Amino acid sequence: MHICKSGNVLFTNSKGGHCINQHPGQGTQQQKKRGNMQAKFAVVGHPNKGKSSIVSTLSHNDQISISSRSGTTEKAEAYLVKTTTSAYALIDTPGFQRPTKVLQWLQQHAANASERAAVVAQFVADDTCQRQFPDEVALLKPIIDGAAILYVVDGSRPYGAEYEAEMEILRWTGQPSMALVNPIESEDCVDEWKSALAQFFKTVRVFNPFDADFDKQVELLQTFSFLNPDWQPSLSQVIEDLRQSRQRQQQESVQILVRLLLDVCSYQYCQKVLTHQQAKASEALLHKHFSNWVAQREKEAISELLSVFAHTTTSFSLDQIDTPPDLFDVDQWFAWGLNKKQLVSAATLAGAMGGAAVDMAVAGHSFMLGAIGGGLLGAGSAWFGSGKLLDLKVKGLPMGGFQACVGPIKNRNFPYVVIGRYVYLYRQIARLNHADRRALNVNADDFQTAVDNLEKNAQKTLHKACDKLIKQKRIDELDEVLSALLTVD
Ligand SMILES: Nc1nc2c(ncn2[C@@H]2O[C@H](COP(=O)(O)OP(=O)(O)O)[C@@H](O)[C@H]2O)c(=O)[nH]1
Ligand SMILES: [Mg+2]
Known part of the structure; x- marks a missing residue:
């Protein structure tokens, strides 16, 4: 197994994943600056909603484990999507397991809204939380480290209030975010989901990782590039490269x-x-x-x-x-x-x-x-x-x-x-x-x-x-x- 450190986030790479920063601390100032320009997205959500499927399709990697068994993805894994002249990273994460408990912990530790992002970072660094909530720690780490959020839900299953704790936690990180509705079996509940998600996310898109054709994938990347203006040049280059390849x-x-x-x-x-x-x-x-x-x-x-x-x-x-x-x-x-x-x-x-x-x-x-x-x-x-x-x-x-x-x-x-x-x-x-x-x-x-x-x-x-x-x-x-x-x- 290949293990690489990126900042204070540990990514394990056992299935064709790539390291984002191979030599932390060794890069020049310019390289570091460029590193920050590289877009990274943490794909998060409930277990079994197609997070790994989305990472697999967008990174053109058919070695990423996808399974109907929940809990298949146990650690955050970073996949570098490298094109001829550019790159961006997708981070596959384990699903939320105990969001309500985690939200309670966060609420107990933040006096007001200005402290929320710092309290999430504190949660991620806390030894006891790491033992008690390993999945939430693994999925929040890359976000605290600067990744934008892609929140994935299943548009064929009804919306329920139990998802609100997850979305609230993500909001607390203060990171740029968007929601992806994956209609796994049908589009039956897509509209219901869109209304609920609009309360938490400025951008909501329907994306089916099994069926999305090349143009739909490019369209999604274009939407990603609006999440952080710093990432726009490198993501536009990714799109151009993908068209050529x-x-x-x-x-x-x-x-x-x-x-x-x-x-x-x-x-x-x-x-x-x-x-x-x-x-x-x-x-x-x-x-x-x-x-x-x-x-x-x-x-x-x-x-x-x-x-x-x-x-x-x-x-x-x-x-x-x-x-x-x-x-x-x-x-x-x-x-x-x-x-x-x-x-x-x-x-x-x-x-x-x-x-x-x-x-x-x-x-x-x-x-x-x-x-x-x-x-x-x-x-x-x-x-x-x-x-x-x-x-x-x-x-x-x-x-x-x-x-x-x-x-x-x-x-x-x-x-x-x-x-x-x-x-x-x-x-x-x-x-x-x-x-x-x-x-x-x-x-x-x-x-x-x-x-x-x-x-x-x-x-x-x-x-x-x-x-x-x-x-x-x-x-x-x-x-x-x-x-x-x-x-x-
Ligand atoms: N037919 C179909 N199945 C999907 C789609 N997305 C995910 N699945 C299935 O849903 C299950 C969970 O997918 P996975 O990507 O492992 O979900 P994760 O737990 O959120 O990472 C797997 O059995 C996938 O084959 C989709 O768009 N269409
Ligand atoms: Mg998975």
Whole structure:
């Protein structure tokens, strides 16, 4: 366990938390000044209201413990949210356990309002209070040390007077504060909460750490920056950095797909054999090796994708994308790649069909499908590749014996299937908040709609690129056309 001291607050860091001040007392005056400019927020509230979930989503850290069991967070833990050029800290805290008793103690020790903040500091430093009220001491310490307050409540449960002691204690600290209503199961009690919270907090926002998309998270950070004017420059920089890194994530995701496509569309597996007969006998094994390799390569790409978005512990299992549908289950392909109508359109747009077929394509899709669709798309069709995915090729070797090879896949829909599966997972992963540890659900998706929604020119470029992929030709424009498919919302 990593322990660091920040002022008189002890932060323990066992689960990927970061220290705010790594070398207390060693910084220059300027560093100290800058340190004060760094925004810090203590996330506080009742147990089980989503405090750790909020810290997890905002810090993009899926290693923070989140649990329906109350009391999972036992100590205050500081997480430094570091961006390219800036940073801010979120401090996860244990929930209030005995707020009424704590408020009584404070009231007994303060003669008037001017003493309140000092009395909270006295409470935090008091040995007996540390033993009697360890949770309240842990959650108030960072606030006394300068953190702003983010008070979290559950908007699906009714408001009750029992929360008033908590809010009163927080008010006594005199620190900047705002309330966050987390509608865990529903929005049923959000309005009730808003009215009550308005009595204690100038700023109240609804924020769901499981569902809040990137824009909502940025909006919340903007609100944070109003809590303390000193923090505005560094938080604006955080927001700018986050926007840029979001774009970088998209570009990296495109590059992962480009490499995947080039690899799986050019892959060939060969084995030396002694006779033609032996080649024939080893065909099934060659197919198996080929499919395993391609499936493994796809898994690698998805792992890379997860790591681009900093998902390390998602319960999503890569095996799920094999069944159903299997990458090589051609019957499922029209759901995952392009449908038949789109394939015909792809062929036309890519200029890949010659002569009569092109003339008929100009007459319109439905006519074309009716007239030649069956023949063109059926097994054994020359344009779409044979019904069989992999043909066995056997050639003689100069030194004697033969080489039996399978691949590359010639089927026209194959690159679309690879792109379709990847785009589907990308959209889920790019949207997945770090608090949300539920498994990704894997079903056929709207890849076909995404292709239809591309501009005509982009569609043409995509189809041309896929045509080249299958023909093992050089492609220059793949990145550009794939980025249009890899957008979220
Ligand atoms: N569905 C859903 N569950 C949530 C949300 N926020 C928290 N939870 C669940 O509520 C429980 C408590 O969350 P946690 O963040 O550990 O609360 P804490 O005790 O306040 O830190 C966990 O089971 C979470 O999965 C949310 O926005 N949506
Ligand atoms: Mg917690």
